[in-house]
Amino acid sequence: MLEIKFVRQNLELVQDSLENRGQKNALKGFVECDSRRRAILLEVEKLKHQRNSASERIAKIKRDGKDPADLIAEMKAVSEKIKNLDGELAQEERTLRSVLMGIPNLPHTSVPVGDDEEDNLIIKTVGELPHFDFEPLAHWEIGERLGILDFERAAKITGARFALYLGLGARLERALINFMLDIQTKEHGYLEVLPPFMTNRASTTATGQLPKFEEDLFKLEGWDYYLIPTAEVPVTNIHQDEILDEVDLPRLYTAHTPCFRSEAGSYGKDTRGLIRQHQFNKVELVKFTTPESSYDELEKLLSNAETILQRLDLSYQVIELCTGDLGFSAAKTYDIEVWVPGQQKYREISSCSNFEDFQARRASIRFRRKGKKGTELVHTLNGSGLAVGRTVVAILENFQQEDGSVIIPEALRPFMDGVEKIKSA
């Protein structure tokens, strides 16, 4: 959410930004509604002041043993007026709030301007692309042949876009989770947390998934709870409605959670394999920082995620999203894309964003500077470190051998009881 004062004073800027995202009507009614609200507020506050001072006089008159009936009668009318105006005020505020909640974050000035993913910038490319003397297979072929992935049975159990991992496949997933968490906690200073996998409406709204993107979420019937689409939601909300001390910043959290996404509107995309699932595992990194340090922290966050790929000897590129491709809440985003030989493409495996104070304002997460009065909103950041299922995809496809086996990257072997290779039984 943007600050209402900011929107008021920068109408054109906000309007331009909305048009860049194809939402030119989002601000409709804002100006009128805002000025109505302020006019009513002025009026109602005046009346309340009148009522408050009359109350004091009434108390005094009573103490003096006299009868304040006249004044009470007068105030009765005033109270009635206040009640009506309060109702109008609430109406304007609801409208205003829903307008504000629908406005996406403003891109940071460093973000390249562009319409869609075509205009994203490749920042860097790391690692050599693997060479195969044979036609590399897609991971689902590899996994099914090795008996470590079974999509047919998963479809029977639940439906499309679910996976059943077996044996060393399940073990590989678990090893990756431990591997990632260990690096982020032991080497990069993140605190491991295990949050709830369902979040309530307020939390889900705070990070920006609601109210606009409800169709992307799984909602529990009969409850106002949602299955988390990313650990970003529960972890960012750890500090909802809190005022932190400056000395406690930055706060760094990492969490492994399953993520649940409806994938509405992605019919026909990535229908096979692990790339696009309704449920997948992810190790997430979340930071709470001061405003002045958030962009440095974004760079560190990106490199913390890159570390995982480097240790696994996977090739990847880092891209910077242009204004048109930014997510709703983000001010700046880097995506990391890993090389997927079966598709001869780089595919997204991590997304690292700075949300500045956009989420913090919605969640009311503030901090106090040492020796200074008042509070300021923190900046929140998060990134995947990494999406686990897609990491399995990358390992199976990049390290597949002609005989159908898959070599386990060395760094991962300690987490796999020393298994060096997955081969057919």
Place this chain on the structure above:
RNA sequence: GGAGAGAUGGCCGAGUUGGCUGAAGGCGCUCGCCUGCUAAGCGAGUGUGCGGUUAAAGCUGCACCGAGGGUUCGAAUCCCUCUCUCUCCGCCA
């Protein structure tokens, strides 16, 4: 599921026969004093949000005592609904 207790400022904790209580007291924090250093001590200050005014400091209005509604001229205090926490019993991974 049954029975009961509770939710107040950064934290702890008073206040519930409705009316100078935005809220005692303590802790913490900030500034100053004192002190070889540290600790202790002394003095002053210290909530948030939204408005108004101001060059600014400041001054000032309104709101906020879990959330929402109600009663009343007036609610932290009374009533209703909900949420959460705790204790005991039952059930259970």
